[in-house]
Amino acid sequence: QKEVEQNSGPLSVPEGAIASLNCTYSDRVSQSFFWYRQYSGKSPELIMSIYSNGDKEDGRFTAQLNKASQYVSLLIRDSQPSDSATYLCAVRVAAGGTSYGKLTFGQGTILTVHP
């Protein structure tokens, strides 16, 4: 079982719809969760971080975390063609009480928003 799993897609949604991206993780002691957006040929860009159960909203983006079920999701409201990209889920597990914990990435979900 992979540590962080995402459906590779592609996920195709019409412009204006809600895009829902999901991520599951295997390690129950995971503490921090991140969503990165990566346009083709470019580097990842951090768009959301979430640390506690529940929802976190930032503009058109909402991250949802459920530690009991070990999943984290990203909702994109009013999807635009410019949202077409690969979305990477990343999970941090604390390492021995130090301030650093390894960040593990999923393989990414390709999102296509069509006009």
Next chain:
Amino acid sequence: DGGITQSPKYLFRKEGQNVTLSCEQNLNHDAMYWYRQDPGQGLRLIYYSQIVNDFQKGDIAEGYSVSREKKESFPLTVTSAQKNPTAFYLCASSLQGRRANEQFFGPGTRLTVL
């Protein structure tokens, strides 16, 4: 402007050669990281460094080496021992503490072995 720079953007290497990828940041971040990305895959950690003169192996360190002589710089050498080095290489940096893993990435170096 604060940020992370990587050079070169594209790099071609002949088999048997060592090459060094540059990564510089002026964000005053303590921690720096090197990742490799292959097509259709996520990022895999090669090496990371929390402080100057200290670094640790990640998941796929074989065939790579790093140094951290300055806080701002974390160069990666891809040695001839790396059997399949063609990939997109990404450097990242972060603060320490709770925000340690809000990592910010440079633009990347695309390495191709001829």
